Each structure stands twice: as structure tokens, then as C-alpha cells.
Amino acid sequence: MTISTEQVQTAGRLWQEHRQAPFPDSLRRAEFGGTDVWVLDLYTAGCVLAWLDNDGILDAENGRILQSCIEDLARVIPEVNDPAGAQYCQQLHQLAVLISKNLASTK
Structure with missing residues (x-):
């Protein structure tokens, strides 16, 4: 699958909008079923940034994390x-989800 520049730009715009939103105080120490929300946010952000930095390509490990x-x-x-x-x-x-649906072939 080839990722278009437009798809990467759309995801980049959505990422910028999300980054501008403050992390809610209610989630700072929130844990649900053993999942710390701030850690989940951190891992997801890392995958988003890797995908954006690599023009829609995410390696297999980051694909699993995402x-x-x-x-x-x-x-x-x-x-x-x-x-x-x-x-x-x-x-x-x-x-x-948007990024997972627009993954180019992984390296």
C-alpha cells in the first residue's frame, strides 16, 4: 500500500490538534485494568511520530505496539x-486507528 502525501498531512494535522490539547488531570494517575493511561498515551504518541517521520511507514515492532x-x-x-x-x-x-489503516509496507 502506498501512502499519499495527503494522508500523511491529514494525520499530521490531526496529531497537531491532539498535541495542543492538554493531558487531562483526571488521567494523570488513572489506571484501568492494569493500564496506566499516561503510558498508553506515551506509546501511542511514539508510534504516531514514527509513522509521520517515516512518511507512513512503521516497522513491525511499532506496528504491534500501535x-x-x-x-x-x-x-x-x-x-x-x-x-x-x-x-x-x-x-x-x-x-x-487512522494510522493503522494507512500503514505502508513495514520494514
Whole structure:
């Protein structure tokens, strides 16, 4: 699959919007089913940045990490009681899913 410049730019714009959102205080020490939300945010961010820096290519290990983050976010989101926290996690999940659907061949 070839990733277009437009797809990378769209993901980059969504990433910038997400980065501008403050990390909700309610999530700073939040843990759901053994998953620390701030760690999940950190791992997802690393995968997003790697994908953007490599023009839509993510190595196999980061691809597995991204998939795990998507699954964990889907599990965590219904547990977040704070609306701002839930929205933050939903936006991160949406971005991760967008990237996972637009992965070029991995190295």
C-alpha cells in the first residue's frame, strides 16, 4: 500500500490538534485494568511520530505496539468518567486507528 502525501498531512494535522490539547488531570494517575493511561498515551504518541517521520511507514515492532494501544484505548475509553478525559482518549484512539489503516509496507 502506498501512502499519499495527503494522508500523511491529514494525520499530521490531526496529531497537531491532539498535541495542543492538554493531558487531562483526571488521567494523570488513572489506571484501568492494569493500564496506566499516561503510558498508553506515551506509546501511542511514539508510534504516531514514527509513522509521520517515516512518511507512513512503521516497522513491525511499532506496528504491534500501535495495535496493542488501539485495543487498550478501546478497552479504557468506556471506563473514563471524566468527559474531557474520555474525549482525549477517543481522539488518540481515532488517530491511532487512522494510522493503522494507512500503514505502508513495514520494514
